[in-house]
Amino acid sequence: MHTYLRRAAVALAAVSMTVGIAACGSADEADNDSDSGSKKKNDGPLTIGLLLPDEETARYEDFDRPLIEKKIKELAPGTEVIYNNAKQNATTQQQQVDTMITQDVDALILDAVDAKSIQSGVRAADDAGIPVIAYDRLAEGPISGYTSFDNNKVGQVQGEALLEALGDDAKDGQIVMLNGSVTDPNAAMFKEGAHSVLDGEVNVGREYDVKEWKPSNANSDMKGAISSVGKDKIIGVYAANDGMAGGAITALKAADFDPLPPVTGQDAELAGVQRIVTGEQYMSVYKPYKPEADAAAEMAVKLARGEKIDSVATSTVDSESEQGVPAVLIDPIALTQDNIKETVVKDGLWKIEDICSGKFAAACKDIGLQ
Template identity: 65%
Template sequence: MHASLRRVALGTAALSLVAVSAACGSADEADDKDSKGKKDGSLTIGLLLPENQTARYERFDKPLMEKKIKELAGDDTKILYSNAKQEASLQQQQADTMITKKVDALIVDAVDAKSISSSVKKADDRGIPVVAYDRLAEGPIKAYTSVDNPRVGKIQATSLLKALDEKGVKGKPQVVMMNGSVTDPNAKMYKDGAHSVLDGKVKVGKEYDTKEWKPENANANMKGALSALGKNNVDGVYSANDGMAGGIITALKGAGFSGSDIPPVTGQDAELNAVQRVLAGEQYMSVYKPYVPETSAAAEFAVALARGEKLDKIATSKTDSESEKGVPSKIVTPLPLTQDDVKKYVGKAGFFSQKEICTAKFQDACDKAGIK
């Protein structure tokens, strides 16, 4: 063969070999991406929780979820955890860090359901399935678990009406509605559920969407409502959660209310301070959300997705978000928590012990409620 022709042939063969190698590399990369959810060995699961002002996340959600993940995937499972401290931009950074670390699945309780969508998409592009926990995040999430959020609002509103009736309020009661943050899709569901019960039965004197769910913002809003309506014209307060209820009750006490004179205030999350306020008669009720089934579902979804397994044995329903349709879901039933209910939950997983609740300040209230 002519030397120049031989060089061309060799060059062509070399290029062909490079092309084959590149094709194999692409296939390998695709296989790696596809097998991301089919891992049989040890797993790394990312967990992003939204804030630490509400005690439940560090006290219950995190340890319960970690325990369940290791039960399902083994003690060698790595769990990478970050708390966003109510900052959406920080949570996006935390998510991006976990994506860079190539976690096998990511559980996200979003600070802001919409802003987290870019991180959810980035994870999905890298073959990392995302489980939306407690709040329905936007973007290509693969599973979702929460409580029945409209039912939460209905429980709160029904309890408020009962409390107003017990107080013997005449005519149409005037209430203040302290809803949660507009960045949280759950807040709208609580609000809609509450309105479905309250509308036509009470007069809503003032209504607020409380920025970032912060107790200090609820406190400021309540002071504004008292100033606008007059202290004697507030019969009750719908508060979407316990943290805000604390700020609201502080404002009511500052206006001169005390003890049984405090207008009935609702709540949610069964936080320790709220449980104590309920026992003491300062807060009328809270909502107990069974954390064990909710955290267990998130763990089950994450491990199954990381291993490429089907979710039909975990999911009990499907949920539509603004960006996704038919997301496999598990929804947990919330329960009311009044003075009469506290005793039956004491010491159970996801609730507080008698020692934690019945400090010296609240011992008389505990004795009265039969908590020993």
């Protein structure tokens, strides 16, 4: 059962010290409420909401959702997880948050489509006594916890890999940069991290903030870059994730690039890993999803039960609207042909038979992935 609304709770607290005050506002409020032990414990089954942003990126349905649901049910047997996917529509996600509030969930895990526009929904959940855990993207508003990867470092890893691939030829032509959507705060951090490595080391011919992270939009932008920069001048492509890398590579192949320039990616999607095996894509960023999902599940269960999350959160982050949000940040790993077996295969993300199926078998044999 949730705590009372903050205004009512403060009034009750003035009457009796035994009555719980409201919990789960900003990060500081969450800690203070937990310290006082005022939020009623809920040791039984919970109801936890899970809202993910899109189906374009394979990771959300294939990994994040099942991992989060599994961990929640391990931590709190009998708990109901209410799930919805916004399909890249910010208005739809706002409506989903409203529904979660109406359904009186005990906690909400939210991966925002638009981190800024969802602020009113986060605040409404907080006013209703529902703690919100920002998942993968740092949503604005009074969130109670955050779990993601070191997103600035993701961009640095991508930039460093591209420079390594270009070698001494890094300034002999121009690169194209395909950044993520402007509605995603992570995209800005990837972009900042990449520029921190690439600026002064390469010439950027064209740069795009790809709408909605869509591979089709990345394909269109890449075609525009080829036309404006010139086929003979493009020596590398910074693509912020694997889906966009695929869109860019399709455009490069259609323009008869041979060989293909090095292209970066992120998320270690199966198609991306297979392109790395064949050499069409130079690298991806492997982000172990399980520790991120586990941390979000642990935060949600603890906050739903009125417990502190300092045993889970190892650091803090600041958003534009909140300071000192308890956070778990996980380091990313550069994925290339050299470490596929030691990373995504070893961790069980993909099996060798998945990666090396059909037309990819020969390429797997060539790089010793069998």
